[in-house]
Amino acid sequence: MVDLEAVINRLEEEVLQDLLGVPLYEAFLTDLDLDTGAIPKTPTEPRFLDIYDKFFETDPQYLRSEGMIKMLQMFIWFEFTKDLPVRNTPVGLVKSALENSKGVSSGAAGIEKTYNRGLRTYRSIQEKVILNQSTYSEYDNRSIYKEIISFV
Numbered sequence: 675m676v677d678l679e680a681v682i683n684r685l686e687e688e689v690l691q692d693l694l695g696v697p698l699y700e701a702f703l704t705d706l707d708l709d710t711g712a713i714p715k716t717p718t719e720p721r722f723l724d725i726y727d728k729f730f731e732t733d734p735q736y737l738r739s740e741g742m743i744k745m746l747q748m749f750i751w752f753e754f755t756k757d758l759p760v761r762n763t764p765v766g767l768v769k770s771a772l773e774n775s776k777g778v779s780s781g782a783a784g785i786e787k788t789y790n791r792g793l794r795t796y797r798s799i800q801e802k803v804i805l806n807q808s809t810y811s812e813y814d815n816r817s818i819y820k821e822i823i824s825f826v
Contacts, residue, residue, distance in 0.1 A: 678750075681750055681753050681754050682750055685746065685749055685750050685753055686746055686750075689745075689749055690703075690742075692817060692818035693796055693799060693800055693818075694813070694817060695812075695813055695814045695815070695816040695817045696814075696816070697812040698803070698810055698812040698813045698814070700812075702722055705718055705719045714743065721809050724802070724809075725739070725799045725802055725803060726741065726742045726743075727741050728740050728741040728744070729798075731802070735801070735805075738794065738795075738798055739795045739798040739799050739802070740791070742795075744792075744795065745792045745796055747792075748789065748791055748792030748795075749789065751785070751788055752785050752786075752788055752789040752792070755785050756785060793821075797819075797820075800817055800819070
């Protein structure tokens with residue numbers, strides 16, 4: 675069985691380091707760790723709020739982000755469910771209880787769509803940082819570009 679808490683702890687750090695690069699991630703984390711009493715913790719610096727919250731921009735290019743929390747939730751859900759024997763139904767993903775049932779692939783369950791939605795937010799945040807490097811001076815151009823996935 676997959677330990678959800680372990681998946682969350684591993685992916686949160688991994689995805690944000692990949693997204694921002696280590697120096698900018700550390701600056702973001704320092705700002706996030708300021709004790710404001712907010713739950714969940716939110717950044718205090720406007721520059722970090724700009725990439726933390728959802729945004730939609732068309733100039734100088736089309737960028738749409740559902741926000742960092744939603745992005746992390748989508749990646750975590752993908753990682754947590756990708757190896758489970760699931761079936762997509764009108765009420766959500768369900769595990770088959772019949773002995774004669776055949777498992778479906780992650781692609782058949784539709785979970786790649788959730789990953790790819792998270793990835794669109796990831797790329798929009800990443801591009802916003804790249805376009806505004808004077809604002810995100812800690813950015814070192816070592817973030818990781820992630821690819822759209824397909825199980826077809």
